[in-house]
Amino acid sequence: MKAKVYVTIKQNVLDPQGQAVQGSLHTMGFAEVDKVRIGKYLELELDTNDRAEAEARVKVMCEKLLANTVVEDYRFELEG
Amino acid sequence: MKAKVYVTIKQNVLDPQGQAVQGSLHTMGFAEVDKVRIGKYLELELDTNDRAEAEARVKVMCEKLLANTVVEDYRFELEG
Numbered sequence: 001m002k003a004k005v006y007v008t009i010k011q012n013v014l015d016p017q018g019q020a021v022q023g024s025l026h027t028m029g030f031a032e033v034d035k036v037r038i039g040k041y042l043e044l045e046l047d048t049n050d051r052a053e054a055e056a057r058v059k060v061m062c063e064k065l066l067a068n069t070v071v072e073d074y075r076f077e078l079e080g
Numbered sequence: 081m082k083a084k085v086y087v088t089i090k091q092n093v094l095d096p097q098g099q100a101v102q103g104s105l106h107t108m109g110f111a112e113v114d115k116v117r118i119g120k121y122l123e124l125e126l127d128t129n130d131r132a133e134a135e136a137r138v139k140v141m142c143e144k145l146l147a148n149t150v151v152e153d154y155r156f157e158l159e160g
Contacts, residue, residue, distance in 0.1 A: 006121050021122075021145070030141055032134075034125040041086050041121035042101070045114040054112075061110055065101070 001046045003058045005076040007067045008039035042066060054078055081126045083138045085156040087147045088119035122146060134158055 009015045018036040025033045044061075048054050058076050067074040089095045098116040105113045124141075128134050138156055147154040 008121065008123070018122075024145055025141060028141075028144065030137060032127045032137070033141075034127050035123075036125075037123045039121040039123075041088065041119040042098075043088070043115075043117045043119075045116075047112045047114050057110060057112070061105060061108075061113075064108065065104055 001048055001051070001054050002079045003042075003044040003046060003054065003076050004079065005042040005044065005058065005062060005066055005074060006039060007042070007062075007072050007074045009037060010071055010073055013071045039072075040066075051078060081128055081131070081134050082159045083122075083124040083126060083134065083156050084159065085122040085124065085138070085142060085146055085154060086119060087122070087142075087152050087154045089117060090151055090153055093151045119152075120146075131158060 015037050018038045021038065022033055022036040025036070044058065046054050046058075055078060058078070062074045062076065063069060089098075095117050098118045101118065102113055102116040105116070124138065126134050126138075135158060138158070142154045142156065143149060
């Protein structure tokens with residue numbers, strides 16, 4: 001089974017990396033870019049076929065390691 | 081219009097960050113995690129309503145700045 005995890009910075013938290021990329025895009029002539037937010041995208045391969053258990057365990061992985069829930073949100077999808 | 085961009089490390093390229101996360105997950109007791117690959121997830125807000133033009137321009141942004149196409153793949157979706 002595969003888990004696709006998206007970790008994003010919370011709406012009210014500053015994203016200096018995103019601002020830097022936006023600035024670079026403007027410099028390069030992409031004036032239409034109003035805002036850039038940068039997060040993480042993780043793919044996990046899981047050796048299990050129990051979807052319910054996988055869902056519960058990936059949630060714990062996100063809470064404990066993959067996301068910093070003080071400043072980040074996460075969501076994930078299971079495939080296969 | 082919003083663009084969601086996914087930048088992933090190519091299949092044959094080593095991902096030391098992913099390996100480190102996998103090692104940490106194993107240490108934490110998540111033995112079912114066979115493989116971890118870490119990429120980037122970007123959200124761009126674009127001040128345009130021309131979908132075809134947005135698609136062409138986001139492609140150029142990816143090729144020129146957002147992804148290093150030597151070692152990374154990218155894909156994106158447009159919304160709105």
